[in-house]
Amino acid sequence: MDLSYTPAEQGFRAEARAWLEAHVPKAPLRSFDTAEGAAEHRAWERILQGGGWAMVPWPVEYGGRGANLLQWLIFEEEYYRAGAPRRINQNGIFLLGPTIMEFGTPEQRARFLPKIASSEEVWAQGWSEPNAGSDMAAIQATARIDGDHYVLNGQKTWASRGAFADWLFGLFRTDPASERHKGLTFVLVPLDTQGVTVRPIAQLDGETGFAEVFFDDARVPVANRLGGEHKGWNVAMATAGFERGLMLRSPARFQETARKLVALYRENEASAPGGTREEVVRCWMHAEAYALDTYRTVSRLLGGGKIGFEASLNKIFWSELDVRMHETALRILGHRGDLLPEAPAAQGVGDWLDSYLFSLSGPIYAGTNEIQRNVIAERILGLPRSF
């Protein structure tokens, strides 16, 4: 065990810090769940990729920097420290990308990964349906083979980034006689395909962060299948593992929120309600614990280990921490916590409300925390299947 950075690791940090300081936009971008904001974030991704920083741990041939996971962690720390923009293509870079590396053909890797890395193609998720939420195996949307094409029919919903994305990945039932997890196939769909209709949905924060997607005899090539025919469930589980596990929510994100929370408390110490001081400190401790656990996981992965069901522990921990930090911030703010950013009296604290609303989605997306607790009980603790 050696918890100090090597000179090479320190050098990498310095390099990332210098580049970010020179390139991170001085003014915050608008939300990527608006049309203007989406364009701004795509432009930022082009700058990031131009500097070679878009996909730090990916192989160079796929548009990455070819660095290891530890360097990625260091980069993430610098990224959040610099206040750099959120990643509009997180579905592509953190979820689909690793899945294509694991399940894709050489042709698929060459076709899709570089454009994911550059965010030239932004991705939406196509998991949930009106009757398949936590019970994802209840998927009804179909993909029927017709020559060298699939013909897609049905509906997906809560497609994150759906409103401003270019492509969607999702599960479709390819075997009409199949039930549950069997007979599903993982298909990559261009959203401009004829017969695909995207209908944005306004979220709790008023922005169109997700969408309904309707498929009406939409034809996509069979070559867009990821993994085997009828084998989509395993592919999707890998994607979900990436979502809950290491990459999507790097610890730096929560450490930065914890740092801001500490600063907020210090600025408002005189008026902060009782109990918030302890909560603030405990939130900081939890963010540190999450970082430590991630460093430990990365060390294990660098030693040849794999991520398994413990991704469900991660997902519960970061999502509940995020809610707790924002609840604490709003308690500290009192009535100002009710103000939107544009309210004159908000004086720059309105972002806490906005990110509070977003934090509330954390225990829901990527598999609800109740489902994660089922996974922990059955797959990690070995308890009998629940009902």
Added chain:
Amino acid sequence: MRFAFTDDQLLLQSTVRDFLKKECTPEAVRALWASQTRHDATLWSKLAELGVCGALLPEAQGGMGLDERDLVLLLEETGRAALPEPVVSTAAVGVPLLRDARNHLDEGEGQALRALRLSDAWLPRVAAGDAIVAVGHPANPFVADAGVADLLLLAHGDEVHALERAAATLTHQPANDPARRLFSVAWTPSAATCIASGDAARRLLDAALDRGALACAAQALGVAEQLLDLAVAYAKQREQFGRAIGSFQALQHKLADVKVKLEYARPVVYKAAHSVATQIATRAVDVSHAKLAATEAASFAARIALQVHGAIGYTWEQDLHLWMRRAWSLERDFGDAPFHLDRVSAFVLADGAPIGPGHTFRQPE
């Protein structure tokens, strides 16, 4: 940067785990409850042979030449086994205190020389399992294990004194955990017993507090894991409504929450061990965080394990309370939650505190 134990470290841990599984069964612990000293001299000798007692001593002094990063893994196992022996008092706190006392500069009449002679005389015996050390630290009003100790290291203001047990008057204080040996110690400090004073003594006592709290945290990890294992095993076996109660989500989700708390306490404890072993400047903060996280995980595990067991868990006959009582006492020893929370708060809320992304790992002093 590598946050992982070596194969050798994990092998030592599993050796101690297997040993305690055989030698420190719940029946053996219950047998000790009924004994006069609540101490098993034979078991203690075997632990010394395994290297536990002198883990933190250089090999030249009969030790294993290990540091806190190794010791926490062993302590975790002593918690898992609910071992009643004075491992924290002696191996984790007493031994390094005596070891470090010999290195301090003399600030009083012959103290350093006395410390040197004392440690030369006692440390090899302690490492061999022939002597037990108890430590009276201001953080603990009662001195654990004083009744079975041969040597007492006692704080007196800004001084550290050493005396043999016979030179003090002990009053046994029966405690909630029958395996605990708590004593009030009455004694008379003198120049002849003083082995450190002033800054030297303060440094020794600060280090003792951090080592003690770290040891409690490590034991709490083992206690929490054992409580979770017991609760899971019971939930699989006990049937109601025609099925194992472990199939009910109401219980599954509680047990899952224990697992989450435990697994996010673990790296905090291991980091604190690294900080103590390598003298990281903010080790006191890391230790406090570890003590809070691990003992809260253990107490939470105790609470849920009891609930999962239902009425049978509320009996004296069921073994669950061996670990429940340990979880409760670990919360108090070497600083309770408010104490450690204050130490973390003072760091986090200070002007210019080094917090946020990139500040997780800090430098040695």
